[in-house]
Amino acid sequence: MSKLSKQEFQTREQLDQALAQHVSELLIEAIAIRGNATLVVSGGTTPLGFFGLLSKQHLDWKRVLVTLADDRWLSEHHQDSNARLVKEHLLVNQAAHASFLSLKTEDLDPDDAIEGLQNSFAEIGEIDVLILGMGADGHTASLFPNTPSLQEGLNIKSRQSFIGVMPLVAPHQRISMTLARLLNSRKVIVHITGVEKRAVFETACDGFSPRKMPISALIYEAINPIALYWAE
Numbered sequence: 001m002s003k004l005s006k007q008e009f010q011t012r013e014q015l016d017q018a019l020a021q022h023v024s025e026l027l028i029e030a031i032a033i034r035g036n037a038t039l040v041v042s043g044g045t046t047p048l049g050f051f052g053l054l055s056k057q058h059l060d061w062k063r064v065l066v067t068l069a070d071d072r073w074l075s076e077h078h079q080d081s082n083a084r085l086v087k088e089h090l091l092v093n094q095a096a097h098a099s100f101l102s103l104k105t106e107d108l109d110p111d112d113a114i115e116g117l118q119n120s121f122a123e124i125g126e127i128d129v130l131i132l133g134m135g136a137d138g139h140t141a142s143l144f145p146n147t148p149s150l151q152e153g154l155n156i157k158s159r160q161s162f163i164g165v166m167p168l169v170a171p172h173q174r175i176s177m178t179l180a181r182l183l184n185s186r187k188v189i190v191h192i193t194g195v196e197k198r199a200v201f202e203t204a205c206d207g208f209s210p211r212k213m214p215i216s217a218l219i220y221e222a223i224n225p226i227a228l229y230w231a232e
């Protein structure tokens with residue numbers, strides 16, 4: 001298992017503040033060492049407050065590339081688009097100077113976009129900071145339990161960086177980074193709130209059950225440090 005640390009906060013506001021500060025420091029460090037930084041974020045409702053605070057951090061955002069761990073296969077104008085979420089809540093204020101690489105292409109089907117994305121992401125190399133959420137079913141990114149493409153998504157020897165996904169219990173066809181690509185990150189942060197999700201996360205830590213709880217594969221297969229950021 002990876003080196004897992006757990007950061008707990010009294011309130012979600014304190015969590016968002018601390019996470020924005022920490023991610024900002026990681027990006028500044030990456031820029032100092034390599035000249036640029038890659039930040040991969042997730043969608044959902046949890047990161048909204050954090051995005052707002054991170055967007056106000058002073059750092060050389062021109063040198064930061066922001067992209068997503070997964071997205072829904074929807075127009076960027078759709079309210080459920082993660083690209084829309086990031087553009088409206090993160091790529092504002094200071095962070096408006098960052099570049100953004102969307103996972104959504106003009107292709108009708110996410111499977112048709114995989115090769116092109118694969119090439120773009122080969123140039124990116126190792127991700128500096130990856131921030132993931134988690135669903136109460138143990139999914140992370142769009143690696144959902146029991147979906148047909150999950151086997152490829154969880155194969156850490158796979159050279160494939162993305163899979164197309166149709167979740168059984170959530171709306172919209174999606175594209176997701178594979179576990180192998182997610183794990184090619186210098187720092188992985190799991191950002192969750194609430195007691196229910198915390199219990200799910202602890203269960204995932206207690207046993208390797210990737211098909212039932214894909215987040216457990218992330219926890220068990222990671223080589224680089226993982227940090228849980230949690231508040232009730």
Ligand SMILES: O=C(O)C(O)[C@@H](O)[C@H](O)[C@H](O)COP(=O)(O)O
Nearest residue numbers: 042043044045046133134135141
């Ligand atoms: O785009 C997405 O929906 C995700 O990347 C997904 O993995 C998300 O992080 C979890 O479903 C948690 O979502 P909430 O924050 O809304 O609970």
